[in-house]
Amino acid sequence: MKAARQGRAKAPRRGDGNRELVELHRRMWLIRAFEEKVSALYAAREIVGLLHLGIGQEAVAVGVCSLLDADDVVYGGHRSHGHAIAKGADLNRLMAELAGRATGYCCGKGGSMHVVAAETGFVTASGVVGGTVPLALGAAFAAREKGAGRVAVVFFGDGAGQTGPFHESLNIASLWGLPVIFVCENNGYAEFTPLSAHTKVERLARHAETYGIPSATVDGNDILAVRKAMGRAVDNARAGKGPTFVECLTYRLRGHYEGDPGKYRELSQLADWKKKDPIARFERVLKRRRAASAREFEKAESDARALVEEAAEFALSAPWPEPEETGTQVYA
Template sequence: MALSLTKEKLVEMYRKMLEIRFFEEKVFELYAQNLVPGTIHLYAGEEAVAVGVCSNLRKDDYITSTHRGHGHCIAKGAELKRVMAEILGKKTGYCKGKGGSMHIADFSIGMLGATAVVGGGIPIAVGAGLSIKLRDTDQVVACFFGEGASNQGTFHESINMAALWKLPVIFVCENNLYAMGTRQSRAMAIENVADRAIAYGIPGEVVDGNDVLAVYEVAWKAVERARKGEGPTLIECKTYRHKGHSRIDPAKYRPKEEVEEWLAKDPIKRFKERLLQTNALVEAEIQQIEKEVSAEIEEAVKFAMESPYPTPEEALEDVYA
């Protein structure tokens, strides 16, 4: 199925993955220069998940996101410059500087927002699914969360509810093996989060989360199922974050061999090799895309850096609608 994707689609997916990677590398760099207030949770390494899932979605479909949400925003089609401006706390950011890295939303593209409470976005995705059902449209919701969140009560309450009502929700577990410093095996007695699907009577799929085409294919099936009114699917994407949990975290709890093993499975590297091998793209085209994406990122940084901060009194605005 995946091989039937058009060249245009493959290029778009590769470009999105690169946008996320380059964006995150730039955020990390700005952070090191003390230009980013607060903390950051980088998505680098997990690009195949957001892009593999969101490449199946329409503009009017919804997603919910997490504290590690830059990649979700970009994959759903958010403007890089406004994401960057928000991360820098600028007035031109998506949330006028009120949200920051962990709370970006763009309702114009169905990005319903990132919540920084682990598991907090899962019931909200169910509500969006319920809304779709009540409004009788064929939209779907992709709900991103980590394996850590699958230990929250909200995960279980939400999947049960979505399964019961056959809501058009795709639950996407980004299993990056660690919830902060807690390895999955120290937080749950099972190996596959997807196995939990059986408890709620819905399909559960495990997929290589560093293979964008594999993610695309599994998500495609789940989206089709959701659009047809057949209900939710739980997809577990096995992946790995390249950096620590947040900016202060050197991730010393991860064995060196494990990190090396996962870095070798870099989703962008693998996709690039695949594209070259199948002659979908040639090296020159890849280089051209890289150049273009780098320029986009520079432009986003310039926009964000040159944007003004909100005036202090704006802190008092938007408490109530």
């Protein structure tokens, strides 16, 4: 068991070459284009329900998942379309799920806040803030017992940091030395209220320190910074050195939910964060490194938009689930 873990830990750092970085840029565009399309379909009432978009936070999702293997598992929260896509979810089935169709990942029974793409290792999102944090510990426990060097990752926001299970989970993960990585997307607002009105501990990573968990607070709009912190976290988890807490400072460029008038934030604040758009920033880095041509950068966006158009077409032309499905799959 130990040998397997160490073997994994020594594996070369994946994806630092230009080709790999350009691929990450492409994945960020997939998420951005997907969510912008979802927003448009919601406005057109083609998609209904309660939608939380992570536009502006793509560097965290892609940066984190880029260091995971297919059989590492990821848990999300209520704002998790991007996490699922970053872990490899199929855009067509994901869009069909949001549109409530029978061909969606969950036959339309889950919807935006309950996406499950089990085959990709994206185990589940949750409509309850902080709800998946304990679940990820269980996945990490099982992974360690199986001894295959797998890790579990859970994404959550700063709002989860004031819940009881969050604190219980940090304590247990540390106590048991579990291979779990806590990824906090600290976007400064829990629903409509700034973090400063909810806690005096605005750097959530300080809680990790309390419980004896190594942590890093990074610029969450800088994908390379996210990857650097995450790389150490994954190495430690695979090597049996226990959990890590990675706090990513970021910002959602949309409201808490689609339709949120967003009166609680100054327009100037929004404008400042738009200047720090994670995709544009990464593109500038890649250009400086001459990682790709201008045409290739444009193509990343246009290809992504074409793929999500196809996904929308797939979703909206798919059948609705039959009414009898209401009462199926209650029990396994």
